[in-house]
Amino acid sequence: DGGITQSPKYLFRKEGQNVTLSCEQNLNHDAMYWYRQDPGQGLRLIYYSQIVNDFQKGDIAEGYSVSREKKESFPLTVTSAQKNPTAFYLCASSIGLAGAYEQYFGPGTRLTVT
Amino acid sequence: KQEVTQIPAALSVPEGENLVLNCSFTDSAIYNLQWFRQDPGKGLTSLLLIQSSQREQTSGRLNASLDKSSGRSTLYIAASQPGDSATYLCAANDYKLSFGAGTTVTVRA
Numbered sequence: 001d002g003g004i005t006q007s008p009k010y011l012f013r014k015e016g017q018n019v020t021l022s023c024e025q026n027l028n029h030d031a032m033y034w035y036r037q038d039p040g041q042g043l044r045l046i047y048y049s050q051i052v053n054d055f056q057k058g059d060i061a062e063g064y065s066v067s068r069e070k071k072e073s074f075p076l077t078v079t080s081a082q083k084n085p086t087a088f089y090l091c092a093s094s095i096g097l098a099g100a101y102e103q104y105f106g107p108g109t110r111l112t113v114t
Numbered sequence: 115k116q117e118v119t120q121i122p123a124a125l126s127v128p129e130g131e132n133l134v135l136n137c138s139f140t141d142s143a144i145y146n147l148q149w150f151r152q153d154p155g156k157g158l159t160s161l162l163l164i165q166s167s168q169r170e171q172t173s174g175r176l177n178a179s180l181d182k183s184s185g186r187s188t189l190y191i192a193a194s195q196p197g198d199s200a201t202y203l204c205a206a207n208d209y210k211l212s213f214g215a216g217t218t219v220t221v222r223a
Contacts, residue, residue, distance in 0.1 A: 006157075033210075033211075035213075040123075040215060041215055042118065042203065042205075042212075042213030042214050042215045042216065043158075043203070043205075043211075043213040044213075045210055045211070048210065058210070088155075090157055090158065092158075097209070102148065102160055102163050103148065103160070103205075103211060104160065105150075105157040105158040105159075105160075106157050107156060107157040108155075108156065108157045110155070
């Protein structure tokens with residue numbers, strides 16, 4: 001079965017702690033993305049990666065970091081510098097970065113920071 | 115910066131009625147427009163992708179139209195069913211996806 005997996009489904013952390021969200025895909029896609037979703041708002045792009053060892057900031061990158069050491073994996077770290085980290089985080093992938101490529105999404109991780 | 119708007123924010127219809135969901139975008143220089151479905155607490159499921167050169171795309175009871183020049187797309191769902199209850203999101207792709215806030219649909223049995 002090809003797809004995108006995100007773990008864990010729910011994550012709880014204390015304020016001031018860094019936390020890493022996992023995203024893995026076996027679709028052989030080059031491009032991967034991280035989005036954040038808040039209630040009543042559309043998805044906002046945090047980071048994206050076109051190829052291994054390369055990634056770019058999206059619209060709301062402050063307080064987040066990523067790595068892309070393997071084609072299949074694109075983990076997101078929510079640092080203590082992120083002022084309002086509680087949200088639903090979605091990972092996506094596509095064959096390529098730009099152009100007529102459909103994006104496929106994982107099931108999401110709900111992060112709650114107290 | 116691309117701005118995407120979806121109206122209405124919520125919609126409630128009796129079973130069997132046709133659904134019309136609207137999406138507008140500010141920059142017409144897009145590669146494509148994608149419609150997604152999201153169930154509560156879940157990820158996004160892609161429904162339809164319309165390339166910028168296309169006027170419409172169909173899949174089963176779903177039909178999406180695209181008018182690039184006016185910055186509009188419409189998703190039609192024929193003969194709605196309770197299982198169609200979900201939030202529907204549109205996203206304009208101009209090298210990255212810009213999302214609307216979604217339309218939450220409730221189909222009453």
